[in-house]
Amino acid sequence: QVGFVVRCSTTGNHWPVPLEHVQDPRGAPGVPTQASHAGIRTAGMDAEAAGAALSLTGPVWPGRLGDPIALHAMAQDAAEREGMGDAQKLLAKMEEDLSLDSMGYLRLKEIGRFLGLRGVQSLPSKADLIGELRSRGAAAGEAQAEAQAIKTDASMEMVAEAAMHLLAQKPSV
DSSP: OOEEEEEETTTOOEEEEOGGGSSOGGGSTTOOOGGGOHHHHHTTOOHHHHHHHEEEEEEEOOSOSSOHHHHHHHHHHHHTSTTOHHHHHHHHHHHHHHHSOOSOEEEHHHHHHHHHHTTOOOOOOHHHHHHHHHHTTOOEEEOSSOTTEEEESSOHHHHHHHHHHHHHHSOOO
């Protein structure tokens, strides 16, 4: 299951591109054209800059990076052994990661940069952001591959809205 990914360097959003659409990724289901991409319009980019913001990456493995049955068996085995607390935490994180039907993750740094385009200079906690995304119906969790990232099926726009909502509720110091 090898494919490619179109990634927007402005928003951090990404879309899978099956092999049959590599010659013209804009024809792949769900991949935006530069003129219709809301995040690029938000950033005030013209069509030439917007085209430069979309890039094709690959080949990549867009499928799951593990076997849920094997991970569950390892987690059960670790639970039955002494001194396996760290392994249990790691395996739980890996199981959560596999349960999210999302191809990639968003780095907190990218989320902060996108919020900065909207005049927001801070981020809510990662745990609060994940909780808010889940309350909005998005799949969200910690990214197994990177500590300073979240894994979600939400668009960068939805992530930004959730973050701004959380920050608006935070009492000012």
